[in-house]
Amino acid sequence: MLELPAIILVFVSIFGFLNHKYLKLPLTVGLVLIALISGLGVLLIEAVVPSLQMSETIKNWLDEIDFNRTLMNGMLSFLLFAGALHVDLNNLMKAKLHVSILATFGVILSTFINGTCFYYLTQLFGFNIEYIYCLIFGVIVTPTDPVAVLGLLKRLKVPKRLEAIIGGESLFNDGVAVVIFSVLLTIAFGSSTGTAGMEQWMQMLF
Template sequence: AKNINFSNTVLNVMLGFLLFATAFKVDVRKLKREMRPVIVLSTLGVLLSTAAFGLLFYYIAGFFDIKLPLIYCFLFGALVSPTDPVAVAAIIKGSKLPQHLSTIISGESLFNDGIGLVLFVTILEITHAGIEIIDLGNAALLFVQEVFGGIALGGITGYLAFRLMRSIIDFQTIVLVSVALVMGNSVIASILHLSIPIAAVTAGLFAGGRSINHDDKQHSHQALESFWELIDEMLNTVLFVMIGLQMINFPFINLYWRTGLIAIVVLLAARWISIVLPLTFLRRSLNVNYGNINILTWAGVRGGISIALALSLPLEAKYKTLIISATFFIVIFSIIVQGLTLNKLIRYLYQKKEE
């Protein structure tokens, strides 16, 4: 029951607020300039990463006598492929990343959660019903409905909220409108079976970065940004405390250690593949060069969303525990090792370039 509560709280309540708060602060003009790589990495990149992880993990783990059916390997790939906007924002804040790379990584982390979540649910349906019973056409239609429906919902409600906030002078009322926007989007999206994360991100981009009232424009907007920054910091803290509490009683036996270490290596390889392939075939249209692949790979950190998805798995106990334990290892490695060494990697790569 504890696991279900954690997952529901993160995926259905906190995620909408976290993504809206992060999207609200995004400079839309900078994001527009890097929109092509952001869209490619957050859509095609997630699909490629999921496929590459599933295949690599199935064969490499199998070589070490860790037996996980191929469809569950793809499911595992779907829940660890999206980068985490909370963890990414925390790491980018203190990094010396070039501005365009910082925009690409943070933009990708905002959008790929929604894509990853829809992909995860689709593969989960296949694991329950079997690939023969599932109508792949319907599954693809559901995928498109969730993604584009989420964009439409977030865009419409975000724009309406923006127009409403511009006509209001009272700061408290403006805050209430923005909170109602997030909560209302979550409710409508769940009723219409649309993607809550994508609706939250789109609404945040439409509502943020714009004038609220001509006279009090600067003051109101800064105050609203400060409010959402506070919400962001508070929810981040709560999320990582919840992750810590989930890990306290977790049995880290030898099998889980081996699985976790294999999963870390496989995920880094899958992440690298998901960046290299689009760059190779779409190099002319993407504003990213091959020299930045290692930085993009290392900066793709995972966090609470992957753990929430893993904990929400209604699978046989054996597979579920194995996947959860490996996900914990990935998140710990991601936040501590990748997060703390990103600046060193940037310095090393850019010094090499200068030489």
């Protein structure tokens, strides 16, 4: 049961070392880039030696992970906690209006912009994907990683107020995005998830 998380941690550690040693990119960007290259490498190896069935093996491994529980009940809380440690509460309270607007209306606007662009891009390449699914993709890619954002802001030495606004928004946009995602998911699939999403939205507002 613990073998798969251990394998993932080993690969993340190796990728992190390669990024720190050679690429020297921001950690999140470096890990994503190396993961993409590794994925293409797996596909290339399988194309050359189909008998290995590497992609099928990896798919079976990943199918064992409950990503909803792993992300929502596990990783997300630690990510937000790590990000909140770097936020100055006094500066955040001074910028609460800007943070509130960006974390709510900003996320909604970004969802529609990302979803609409993705919709027309898929149409351009001949993929017939319904608009609602494009919006779901839009809300998935909208939230920013608070740890990566705050680390980058500190390296750039931006003004404290701007750091509080961007950092605060990056912390709160995850919760708003989860609610929007739940609502869009219900519209797309007609499950009871959206009702739960609306309840979360009302609890967050009131």
